[in-house]
Amino acid sequence: MFTLAHLSDPHLAPLPAPSWRELIGKRATGYVNWQRNRRFIHDATVLARIAADIKTQAADHIAVTGDIANIGLAAEFSRGRDWLEDLGSAPDVTFVPGNHDIYVRESAGFAARQWGAYMCDDDGVGGFPFVRRRGNVVLIGLSSGVPTAPFLATGWLGATQSAELAITLNKLRNEDVFRVVLVHHPPVSKAAQQNLLMDARILLRVIATHGADLLLHGHDHIHMINWLEGPDGTRVPAVGVPSASAVPHNDKDAAAYNLYRIDGTRGSWQCELTSRGLAPSGEITQQKRYMLFG
Ligand SMILES: [Fe+2]
Secondary structure (H helix, E strand, C coil), X not given: CEEEEEEECCCCCCCCCCCXXXXXXXXXXXXXXXXXXXXXXXXXXXXXHHHHHHHHCCCCEEEECCCCCCCCCHHHHHHHHHHHHXXXXXXXXXXXXXXXXXXXXXXXXXXXXXXXXXXXXXXXXXCCCXXXXXXXXXXXXXXXXXXXXXXXXXXXXXXXXXXXXXXXXXXXXXXXXXXXXXXXXXXXXXXXXXXXXXXXXXXXXXXXXXXXXXXXXXXXXXXXXXXXXXXXXXXXXXXXXXXXXXXXXXXXXXXXXXXXXXXCCCCCCEEEEEEEEECCCCCEEEEEEEEEEC
């Protein structure tokens, strides 16, 4: 039995004070949006409660699918590193970046420097996709974060990353391993056009051709499950979680995270999903529990 915890979109608050030099281009509109809206949604106390609850669950591994940062200020990356280190050591926590992490052109360098140990393969090599093996679970990390124009939160994997994902999934297909794909943007979403993964159709085609056992994502800040087409009539659950710092009664779901208990072998996997999240009382409680398959 392997227990994988999944949280996403912590959007660390409060936002560090930006310098005037930093508030140019997309960061300026992002800063206004943070001050007017987002700072009332993402709460450090809520996030601390979620992280503390995860620690009581003794998960074998923790996956974080992006958006530690908000507007890509340099200080957000050092704070993000402190937050990751508090959550767990790099071998025990896997991170993939979101659109708020790769916010402007210099962001990818900041992310690699500060968070590289959490987004690399087992030999410490960075780049996407990366592959980490933990028991009979294999984590495949993608980056859908790309700098975009103001007001856009779109994602993009690109032809090279998608082709390498296909090769990776195909190689693992005959191994007795449970393949978990981690990506910030959902492959299927009802969100507005400016929030979508632009080359989702290619990702869906790669999964339909080569298969995966589970895909975990964030970005939409709500509980989501979509069953994707896999090869030979199989179906692959794509599961999204709310922001791990979201207060109740915002226009999305309140903070939550998911636990996956994975057991079995290829052809007969069992995977139980438990959701734990912020109750109206302010406590973190179990909200749902059911078998995804098996
Ligand atoms: Fe987000």
